[in-house]
Amino acid sequence: MIKARKLTKRFGEVEALANLNCNIPQGCIYGLVGANGSGKSTFLRLCNGIYKPDEGNVSINGGEVFDNPSVKAHCVFVPDDLYFLPQSNLLRMALLYESMYPCFSKERFHELCGTFKLSASRPLNTFSKGMRRQAATILALSAMTDYVFFDETFDGLDPVMRNLVKGMLYDDVLERGCTAVVTSHSLRELEDTCDQLALLYQGGIVFESDVQNLKTTLFKVQVAFSQEYDRSLFEGLDLLAFTKQGSVANLIIRGDSAACKTAITEKNPLIFEILPLTLEEVFLYEMEALGYSFEEPAVKGGNRA
Helix, strand or coil: CCEEEEEEEECCCEEEEEEEEECCCCCCCCEECCCCCCHHHHHHHHHHHCCCCCEEEEEECCCCCCCCHHHHHCEEECCCCCCCCCCCEEHHHHHHHHHCCCCCHHHHHHHHHHHHHCCCCHHHHHHHHHHHHHHHHHHHHCCCCCEEEECCCCCCHHHHHHHHHHHHHHHHHHHHEEEEEECCCCCCCCCCCCCCCEEECEEEEEEEEHHHHHHHEEEEEEEEECCCHHHHHCCCEEEEEEEECEEEEEEECCCCCCHHEEEEEEEHCCCCECCCCCCHHEEEEHHHHHHCCCCCCCCCCCCCC
């Protein structure tokens, strides 16, 4: 399990993370979503011991990560800004990973090279952006670690390769019980991949939930009545949003859809329909309910890492 407690990291006057707390359980795909500067990359680097926290701590399986090789041996990180040894190829990089990760599998490495159809002897500096991302993924998954971290997981990958990587993450989590922590700017990329999702905003996690729970407890209702009515008609329901145009209203409701259906049907509506929300819509409404706005000015000091 990954535990972060009051995790804080500053870069000069810029506070990239501020008192962040979270628990990431073993054996899941945990997604972090947020705008540029929200602290996603900083969090992953702290989890992998690349940065030292200014305050608080992050631990994996009970051990502090920073300056702790025995913990780091269980973690592999694919950053957004990829780096390979100069003039290297996949074979040379595999030797480096094998020296660092005791469970590195040569068999899996060659198998994945075949799956991705990449030449292990071809210089990496001749690879395209997408091919370099594939190469980094091959090395990370061949390390066979208990924890894998991907920053901007699908950046540069075409749809076929995205689905291939997603399938491999599923297999590793299900078959090996590993934990994958992935980041993206896009909720749509993560909603069919992750078990849990967290939204980072201004250096902290402001919303976190099981994906399935998010999709089943928040929904949109379109309703109309013959008589004049307002928001008060729905007293007793957990209403996150209410808009009305003419006789038709759109409601965003949190709760049990069956109970909601019963409560509204009893009011004899002319029109009544329960509609699903995208995960992006769910997060936006939940954020509005928490009082957060994405129209706020930039934080003094510039962009966060």
